[in-house]
Amino acid sequence: MVTVYLMGKKYEVPEGLTIMGALEYAGYQLVRGCGCRNGFCGACATVYRIKGERELHAALACQTTVAENMYVATLPFFPLEKQVYDIEKVKPDAQIMMQLYPEIYSCIGCNACTKSCSQGLNVMQYIAAAQRGDFHTCAELSFDCVMCGICSSRCPAGISHPQVAELARRLNGKYLMPEAKHLTKRVKEIEDGLCQDAMEAIMAKPLSELKELYNHRDIEK
Amino acid sequence: MDFTPDMLASMAKVEASRDYNIALEPRRMDADEKDALLAAYHPDYRQDAFDTIKVGPNAGEKCPKELLALLEANSRLTELKVDLDKIDYDVDVLVIGGGGAGSSAAIEAHEAGANVMIVTKLRIGDANTMMAEGGIQAADKENDSPAQHYLDVMGGGHYANRPELVAKLVTEGPAAIKWLNELGVEFDKEADGTMMTTHGGGTSRKRMHAAKDYSGAEIMRTLRDEVLNRQIPVVDFTAAIEIIKDENGRAAGAVLLNMETGKVLVARAKAVIIATGGAGRMHYQGFPTSNHYGATADGLILGYRAGAKLLYQDTLQYQPTGVAFPNQIYGALVTEKVRSLGAKVINKDGVAFVHPLETRDVEAAAIIRECSPDRNNGVDAPNGKAVWLDTPMIDKIHGEGTLEARLPAMLRMYLKYDIDMRKVPILIYPTLHYQNGGLEIDANDETCVPGLFVAGEATGGVHGRNRLMGNSLLDVIVFGRNAGKATAKAIQGVKLGKLTLKHVDEYAAQLKEAGIKSDIVSPKLLPNYARGRKSI
Numbered sequence: 155m156v157t158v159y160l161m162g163k164k165y166e167v168p169e170g171l172t173i174m175g176a177l178e179y180a181g182y183q184l185v186r187g188c189g190c191r192n193g194f195c196g197a198c199a200t201v202y203r204i205k206g207e208r209e210l211h212a213a214l215a216c217q218t219t220v221a222e223n224m225y226v227a228t229l230p231f232f233p234l235e236k237q238v239y240d241i242e243k244v245k246p247d248a249q250i251m252m253q254l255y256p257e258i259y260s261c262i263g264c265n266a267c268t269k270s271c272s273q274g275l276n277v278m279q280y281i282a283a284a285q286r287g288d289f290h291t292c293a294e295l296s297f298d299c300v301m302c303g304i305c306s307s308r309c310p311a312g313i314s315h316p317q318v319a320e321l322a323r324r325l326n327g328k329y330l331m332p333e334a335k336h337l338t339k340r341v342k343e344i345e346d347g348l349c350q351d352a353m354e355a356i357m358a359k360p361l362s363e364l365k366e367l368y369n370h371r372d373i374e375k
Numbered sequence: 376m377d378f379t380p381d382m383l384a385s386m387a388k389v390e391a392s393r394d395y396n397i398a399l400e401p402r403r404m405d406a407d408e409k410d411a412l413l414a415a416y417h418p419d420y421r422q423d424a425f426d427t428i429k430v431g432p433n434a435g436e437k438c439p440k441e442l443l444a445l446l447e448a449n450s451r452l453t454e455l456k457v458d459l460d461k462i463d464y465d466v467d468v469l470v471i472g473g474g475g476a477g478s479s480a481a482i483e484a485h486e487a488g489a490n491v492m493i494v495t496k497l498r499i500g501d502a503n504t505m506m507a508e509g510g511i512q513a514a515d516k517e518n519d520s521p522a523q524h525y526l527d528v529m530g531g532g533h534y535a536n537r538p539e540l541v542a543k544l545v546t547e548g549p550a551a552i553k554w555l556n557e558l559g560v561e562f563d564k565e566a567d568g569t570m571m572t573t574h575g576g577g578t579s580r581k582r583m584h585a586a587k588d589y590s591g592a593e594i595m596r597t598l599r600d601e602v603l604n605r606q607i608p609v610v611d612f613t614a615a616i617e618i619i620k621d622e623n624g625r626a627a628g629a630v631l632l633n634m635e636t637g638k639v640l641v642a643r644a645k646a647v648i649i650a651t652g653g654a655g656r657m658h659y660q661g662f663p664t665s666n667h668y669g670a671t672a673d674g675l676i677l678g679y680r681a682g683a684k685l686l687y688q689d690t691l692q693y694q695p696t697g698v699a700f701p702n703q704i705y706g707a708l709v710t711e712k713v714r715s716l717g718a719k720v721i722n723k724d725g726v727a728f729v730h731p732l733e734t735r736d737v738e739a740a741a742i743i744r745e746c747s748p749d750r751n752n753g754v755d756a757p758n759g760k761a762v763w764l765d766t767p768m769i770d771k772i773h774g775e776g777t778l779e780a781r782l783p784a785m786l787r788m789y790l791k792y793d794i795d796m797r798k799v800p801i802l803i804y805p806t807l808h809y810q811n812g813g814l815e816i817d818a819n820d821e822t823c824v825p826g827l828f829v830a831g832e833a834t835g836g837v838h839g840r841n842r843l844m845g846n847s848l849l850d851v852i853v854f855g856r857n858a859g860k861a862t863a864k865a866i867q868g869v870k871l872g873k874l875t876l877k878h879v880d881e882y883a884a885q886l887k888e889a890g891i892k893s894d895i896v897s898p899k900l901l902p903n904y905a906r907g908r909k910s911i
Contacts, residue, residue: 183905189501190667324559332568340515340549352522368530
């Protein structure tokens with residue numbers, strides 16, 4: 155068994171459980187602070203400190219194993235500031251960041267965001283890229299962000315990092331990455347009805363013929 | 376957590392056979408072999424796991440026992456009071472569920488000018504969409520066509536699919552990708568803009584589009600951002616517990632429950648979209664699941680009590696490659712993309728016993744057979760036997776750095792337990808992944824109850840009796856958008872009559888008449904994992 159302190163209260167839980175598992179073992183019925191349980195949704199942001207140590211750790215409760223003398227506090231909600239914009243009207247230049255998220259220019263370079271990232275991302279670096287209007291780099295560096303908000307909870311400049319990154323990724327995906335011309339072409343073909351005959355023909359086939367077609371279809375190497 | 380000596384001994388055999396297995400193209404099974412394998416080993420074919428529905432539009436049909444218990448359970452309104460004269464929310468379109476389907480529906484309904492609102496029992500984005508890793512199919516390459524995609528979907532679904540739904544799925548697929556791309560979704564592309572596409576199990580063309588192995592997360596967070604940009608109201612931590620109808624039998628809203636305060640609320644709407652997703656947290660037949668916390672089949676219960684029909688409620692998808700070790704992430708998804716990129720499934724002796732890209736039902740059944748006493752070729756893992764997925768093959772085939780670039784989420788998940796999947800294979804076993812069936816809809820997303828629409832995993836018919844990888848993300852986008860547009864049209868000229876919950880009482884009376892008594896309530900809303908506590 156392992157001794158853990160959930161919101162400061164002492165519990166004994168079996169070794170090898172995740173923090174989330176430990177909460178449930180202790181009898182917590184989670185409503186907040188639990189989403190996908192697989193490290194993708196950012197619902198279970200958690201901070202902890204090992205008794206006697208100075209460093210504050212941040213983690214996802216569903217992806218982190220409990221340790222002896224762990225003091226755990228969940229952070230099921232953190233007020234991020236999300237600005238509203240029209241993706242069709244914005245332009246992918248530094249101007250838009252100055253307009254929507256000017257606080258990123260108040261970054262003091264303390265790196266607390268990076269140190270606290272539950273995904274191990276270089277948060278301060280992606281904010282620096284956003285400052286420069288380099289949305290491609292910001293998007294790449296922030297791609298694995300689950301928007302748990304721990305970084306923002308540690309930021310003395312009041313930056314909502316996940317929202318900055320979200321804007322950068324959408325600008326990158328929509329405006330900066332090259333167009334998929336084959337996609338544009340196929341959508342037009344479908345709109346022009348060019349795929350309709352083949353679809354009607356295959357839908358009209360009796361089951362036996364459809365099975366023949368399926369069982370002997372050629373599979374791209 | 377360390378590998379056991381048995382695991383390490385078996386792993387050495389997998390390593391020794393790696394070069395041979397990379398070169399090998401395991402034979403694909405023919406139709407008869409697949410049928411025999413499924414009948415003998417797939418969980419859907421286990422008779423003792425199912426019972427017969429006795430009441431309602433699907434009476435006489437087969438249903439998993441766990442789902443049937445909820446269909447026969449009491450309404451939560453037997454314990455809670457509601458006043459239908461006190462309307463808390465009054466909208467055109469009520470979307471129940473904040474995943475990919477619900478968010479797409481809300482965006483399109485809003486685009487069409489409807490006053491739309493989302494309610495969700497957790498947060499917007501706490502959904503299976505967020506966890507879809509591998510990708511999204513669409514026939515947009517030169518050698519591909521919607522008709523070719525149609526053939527793959529029908530064959531994969533054992534021809535049980537509703538043809539008109541499949542035709543819609545595949546024909547509107549490319550437009551769905553384009554829509555997402557124009558919202559800013561960062562699909563993996565070559566330098567010239569060509570989409571990087573791969574195979575999935577059962578595909579005849581490489582049409583799997585991805586955003587690394589965060590495909591669903593990237594789509595979901597973009598949709599969420601768009602919902603918020605449009606300032607569509609999202610009422611979170613609020614579950615729907617019954618559909619409300621008007622006196623003319625039209626769906627007219629829902630009774631809501633604040634998950635934290637227990638307060639009961641009334642939402643009135645001219646059309647309702649059920650987009651509540653799947654059912655992995657029902658743990659059918661005791662399987663672990665790759666699904667999110669709220670996947671408890673709520674929509675099926677709400678819809679059925681309101682008179683909508685179920686379709687293929689007896690078929691579930693078990694993803695062949697769920698985590699079998701380490702125990703902390705037991706049942707978590709190992710994306711099929713790992714196999715798309717070349718990793719093969721290997722038994723304890725280092726033998727590649729199945730083609731890695733059979734359809735999911737066949738692949739899962741083959742793994743279950745390999746681990747069964749009949750073959751006994753599995754490795755001992757904490758919760759039973761398991762087989763290897765030989766992930767180091769990926770970098771050996773495509774060059775060092777490939778796995779890290781294309782599967783960063785998988786790599787991160789395992790590295791947290793000091794397992795470097797670039798260097799060592801991982802242990803897997805099928806995990807409960809997807810609800811193939813659900814509520815029956817027409818090509819307009821509407822059920823037989825006027826005004827009641829359904830989109831996404833809560834529907835049945837699109838995927839027949841087995842879904843292909845990458846068609847679920849496509850489904851939630853195509854049919855989510857479709858539901859949004861359809862409801863925006865359907866509300867025109869609608870004048871609601873007096874609100875009623877008569878149908879709930881009538882259904883309860885039918886249960887009573889059939890001699891069915893239950894001591895639980897449904898919808899379930901959340902699984903109960905709290906040791907020593909009663910459920911919510």
